[in-house]
Amino acid sequence: MRFLLLIGIFLFCTDLVWAAAGQVMQQKKQMQEAMMQKAIAEQQMAQQAVAQQVVTQQVAAQQAAMQQEFVVDQNIPVSATFTLPSQVGEVQSVVEMSDILKSLETSSKAWPLIISKEPKLFIILKYVDYFKKRGAVIRKPAEEYLDLLDSIMAENADITKNPFENVFQFVATLEYDFDNGLNKDKMIIDLIGKEGYQKNKQRLGMR
Numbered sequence: 001m002r003f004l005l006l007i008g009i010f011l012f013c014t015d016l017v018w019a020a021a022g023q024v025m026q027q028k029k030q031m032q033e034a035m036m037q038k039a040i041a042e043q044q045m046a047q048q049a050v051a052q053q054v055v056t057q058q059v060a061a062q063q064a065a066m067q068q069e070f071v072v073d074q075n076i077p078v079s080a081t082f083t084l085p086s087q088v089g090e091v092q093s094v095v096e097m098s099d100i101l102k103s104l105e106t107s108s109k110a111w112p113l114i115i116s117k118e119p120k121l122f123i124i125l126k127y128v129d130y131f132k133k134r135g136a137v138i139r140k141p142a143e144e145y146l147d148l149l150d151s152i153m154a155e156n157a158d159i160t161k162n163p164f165e166n167v168f169q170f171v172a173t174l175e176y177d178f179d180n181g182l183n184k185d186k187m188i189i190d191l192i193g194k195e196g197y198q199k200n201k202q203r204l205g206m207r
Contacts, residue, residue: 104164111164112153120146127168136180138172174200
């Protein structure tokens with residue numbers, strides 16, 4: 001009897017041990033799964049952070065490139081002489097080229113005030129390069145555009161309210177010299193209508 005009782009106790013204890021071991025193994029497995037899920041989540045967060053950093057760097061690089069497009073070179077005029085109205089008549093003032101380029105981003109009012117020819121030519125060449133980087137080629141000489149821009153702004157002061165980029169593109173388009181891959185006739189009609197288009201062709205001696 002005692003022997004059978006001891007066997008029963010032994011078997012009962014063995015069951016308890018196996019049950020406890022099973023619980024420990026289950027808990028260990030759950031902990032391992034939790035750790036793996038945490039590691040995966042941390043890895044995903046790290047990848048998202050890296051991706052966001054790459055995007056941020058790309059945006060910053062693009063913005064920096066845009067800001068540097070009008071950086072003044074060392075070997076060209078860094079200022080221009082302006083004629084400005086005052087209480088005692090017109091006076092001349094020297095303005096930094098970087099300030100001129102900045103103002104031309106919002107309006108062309110500074111253009112007619114520039115006295116010297118060289119700064120104007122420099123500005124035109126800067127914008128020729130600016131458009132080229134955006135896929136539009138302007139081929140006519142800068143000197144020709146200097147006269148055209150001076151004339152159109154003298155005849156229509158309201159046009160100076162527009163950014164210089166828009167005014168220059170407008171003039172180059174009318175000259176059939178804004179080559180961006182689109183139909184030049186259609187671009188001109190869209191700008192000034194069919195009647196203006198015909199007058200512009202007459203101005204250029206085109207049929």
